[in-house]
Amino acid sequence: xxxxTLATGHxxxxxxxxxxxxxxxxxxxxxxxxxxxxxPVSGVAGTTCVAVVLFFAGYTALSFAVExxxxxxxxLASTLIYASFLAALVPLVWILSTVLVRGGRVLSxxxxxxxxxxxGADATGGGVYHALVGTIEQVLLATVIAVPIGVLxxxxxxxxxxxxxxxxxxxxxxxxxxGVPSIIAGLFVYSAFIVSLGFQRxxxxxxxxxxxxxxxxxxxxxxxxxxxxxSELREAAYALGVPKWRTILRVVIPTAIGGITTGVMLAxxxxxxETAPLLLTTFLSQSINxxxxxxxxxxxxxxxxxxxxxxxxxxxxxxxxxALVLILFVAVLYTTARLIAWVTGGARR
Amino acid sequence: MAKRIDITNVSSYxxxxxxxxxxxxxxxxxxxxxxxxxxxxxKSTLLRTLNRMHEVVPGTxxxxxxxxxxxxxxxxTVDPVNVRRTxxxxxxxxxxxxxxxxxENVAAGIRLDARRMPKSELDxxxxxxxxxxxxxxxxxxxxxxxxASLSGGQQQRLCIARAxxxxxxxxxxxxxxxxxxxxxxxxxxxxxxxLKNNYTIVIVTHNMQQAARVSxxxxxxxxxGIGQPGRLIExxxxxxxFSTPGQKATExxxxxxxx
Ligand SMILES: Nc1ncnc2c1ncn2[C@@H]1O[C@H](COP(=O)(O)OP(=O)(O)O)[C@@H](O)[C@H]1O
Ligand SMILES: [Mg+2]
Numbered sequence: 001x002x003x004x005t006l007a008t009g010h011x012x013x014x015x016x017x018x019x020x021x022x023x024x025x026x027x028x029x030x031x032x033x034x035x036x037x038x039x040p041v042s043g044v045a046g047t048t049c050v051a052v053v054l055f056f057a058g059y060t061a062l063s064f065a066v067e068x069x070x071x072x073x074x075x076l077a078s079t080l081i082y083a084s085f086l087a088a089l090v091p092l093v094w095i096l097s098t099v100l101v102r103g104g105r106v107l108s109x110x111x112x113x114x115x116x117x118x119x120g121a122d123a124t125g126g127g128v129y130h131a132l133v134g135t136i137e138q139v140l141l142a143t144v145i146a147v148p149i150g151v152l153x154x155x156x157x158x159x160x161x162x163x164x165x166x167x168x169x170x171x172x173x174x175x176x177x178x179g180v181p182s183i184i185a186g187l188f189v190y191s192a193f194i195v196s197l198g199f200q201r202x203x204x205x206x207x208x209x210x211x212x213x214x215x216x217x218x219x220x221x222x223x224x225x226x227x228x229x230x231s232e233l234r235e236a237a238y239a240l241g242v243p244k245w246r247t248i249l250r251v252v253i254p255t256a257i258g259g260i261t262t263g264v265m266l267a268x269x270x271x272x273x274e275t276a277p278l279l280l281t282t283f284l285s286q287s288i289n290x291x292x293x294x295x296x297x298x299x300x301x302x303x304x305x306x307x308x309x310x311x312x313x314x315x316x317x318x319x320x321x322x323a324l325v326l327i328l329f330v331a332v333l334y335t336t337a338r339l340i341a342w343v344t345g346g347a348r349r
Numbered sequence: 350m351a352k353r354i355d356i357t358n359v360s361s362y363x364x365x366x367x368x369x370x371x372x373x374x375x376x377x378x379x380x381x382x383x384x385x386x387x388x389x390x391x392k393s394t395l396l397r398t399l400n401r402m403h404e405v406v407p408g409t410x411x412x413x414x415x416x417x418x419x420x421x422x423x424x425x426t427v428d429p430v431n432v433r434r435t436x437x438x439x440x441x442x443x444x445x446x447x448x449x450x451x452x453e454n455v456a457a458g459i460r461l462d463a464r465r466m467p468k469s470e471l472d473x474x475x476x477x478x479x480x481x482x483x484x485x486x487x488x489x490x491x492x493x494x495x496x497a498s499l500s501g502g503q504q505q506r507l508c509i510a511r512a513x514x515x516x517x518x519x520x521x522x523x524x525x526x527x528x529x530x531x532x533x534x535x536x537x538x539x540x541x542x543x544l545k546n547n548y549t550i551v552i553v554t555h556n557m558q559q560a561a562r563v564s565x566x567x568x569x570x571x572x573x574g575i576g577q578p579g580r581l582i583e584x585x586x587x588x589x590x591f592s593t594p595g596q597k598a599t600e601x602x603x604x605x606x607x608x
Binding site: 162163230232233234235236237238239240241242243246247250251254255 | 400402405407430431433434435437438440442444445446447448457458460461462463508511512515
């Protein structure tokens with residue numbers, strides 16, 4: 001009996017009040033500013049670093065004194081996680097705001113609707129239309145080539161080739177492809193199609209190079225998504241007398257489609273910004289070319305590269321605006337794909 | 350139409366490991382046969398051997414003969430897909446298709462297989478199957494809701510409706526109530542009692558009372574030790590097994606002295 005009776009208040013422990021964190025932060029900031037007056041570490045960056053270190057030390061020590069070591073470690077770990085999150089956000093917000101501010105200056109309907117034909121490096125005006133056309137066509141073509149190959153490869157690896165020698169070999173080469181620098185993919189298409197087979201530099205050649213970069217990403221992401229489809233669902237379909245290929249098509253893929261779409265979108269986002277392989281395969285162009293199978297075709301990355309190369313003020317403005325258009329392009333594609341996946345997601349939503 | 354199953358000298362393997370050894374057993378039509386026995390004695394394996402689901406696991410094999418109304422389901426000319434259409438299965442954990450509605454889940458056997466069926470006929474089939482599974486009244490107003498939005502017991506009855514919608518002759522159930530509460534369990538036991546009018550039913554259960562309540566014949570399986578294959582110890586009318594078992598091991602098991 002005696003062991004069951006707890007000392008009163010045993011379940012309660014002393015906790016820090018809610019205001020402790022902001023109060024400590026204020027004190028740490030104030031101390032850092034004061035220290036900045038007398039020490040060699042000063043300036044915004046230096047003072048911020050000192051303040052952060054002081055906050056970590058002070059907050060943990062305070063918690064240790066009041067709450068004990070377990071809570072102190074918990075608070076230290078949580079603070080570290082929040083701090084890492086903020087640190088990871090800084091470059092993202094920085095890039096986005098810079099591109100928005102600098103690119104927003106010249107972004108207009110006119111910029112979206114005009115090409116660079118006849119616009120000199122020093123002249124203002126001109127636009128990204130020819131490059132947008134090129135990027136849309138090249139990325140679309142690359143996707144049309146890479147997604148079926150990538151998804152079918154993943155289906156083979158997960159559903160049919162488990163542990164077979166062939167699937168191990170395919171897995172190895174997919175990994176190798178993931179590591180191929182993008183300019184090598186461009187050089188491959190350049191040497192194989194343009195030099196050896198004598199094709200022109202075209203949007204299609206660029207799309208081929210991009211698809212080489214896209215395939216391994218699609219294979220790996222699709223493979224992961226198919227692997228997490230529970231085997232019970234496959235068995236449920238088999239037990240109804242549904243053949244394996246229809247089970248894959250009608251049960252496995254619909255269950256994984258959200259993740260597969262995300263993977264494809266990430267792959268598209270990756271290739272949309274590729275510059276080096278396109279310089280080798282599509283070359284540069286200042287005018288509109290709707291035909292991806294004939295003649296050089298512009299694209300947004302090569303447009304940005306080209307404008308930066310000119311290094312005049314109007315050209316640099318156009319480069320930033322081009323970068324902004326590229327980000328918007330990927331954002332629009334991503335949102336559309338998620339919407340489609342959501343609408344066709346059936347009963348799950 | 351319910352069909353009879355004759356199992357003769359059947360052994361099932363995972364790779365080189367023999368999970369069930371040398372089982373011979375007759376499963377009567379329009380009756381409930383219960384498989385009982387301690388964990389790991391191969392009840393599930395034998396059950397999955399009966400509709401060729403065993404071979405879905407890579408590296409598995411089966412020896413012996415299984416006749417469905419006289420036709421060997423392991424004959425080289427037999428398509429396992431057709432076997433599974435004739436011998437349906439309900440799993441231990443309810444597994445409705447998460448991407449499909451209640452209606453689509455029941456229609457899955459038809460729709461996934463691209464068998465053509467007019468909408469009105471399919472509607473009728475879905476309603477009949479849900480009624481047969483005692484679920485119609487609970488879901489008739491929300492057939493378009495996801496199958497996964499039902500409770501565990503309702504999901505299991507949905508899976509039963511899905512299995513009987515393809516009009517099989519035999520229904521295999523692997524511990525269908527083990528993840529359910531007592532009320533849902535009772536609902537499914539009542540259902541099994543009705544279903545045996547039209548189907549041959551084989552049920553694996555860990556629950557002795559359940560075997561006694563629902564089955565006509567009980568088959569007791571046991572294994573001699575770890576790493577040994579499971580064997581059929583005896584099979585007899587349920588009343589007999591529970592009153593005067595023929596083997597000492599059976600008596601020990603059902604009286605709870607081990608297992
Ligand atoms: N997928 C599998 N791979 C290898 N061995 C398995 C597999 N499934 C079951 N076994 C083995 O087969 C034996 C019988 O298992 P099981 O049929 O599930 O028994 P029960 O259903 O009677 O509990 C056990 O020893 C088990 O470890
Ligand atoms: Mg089992």
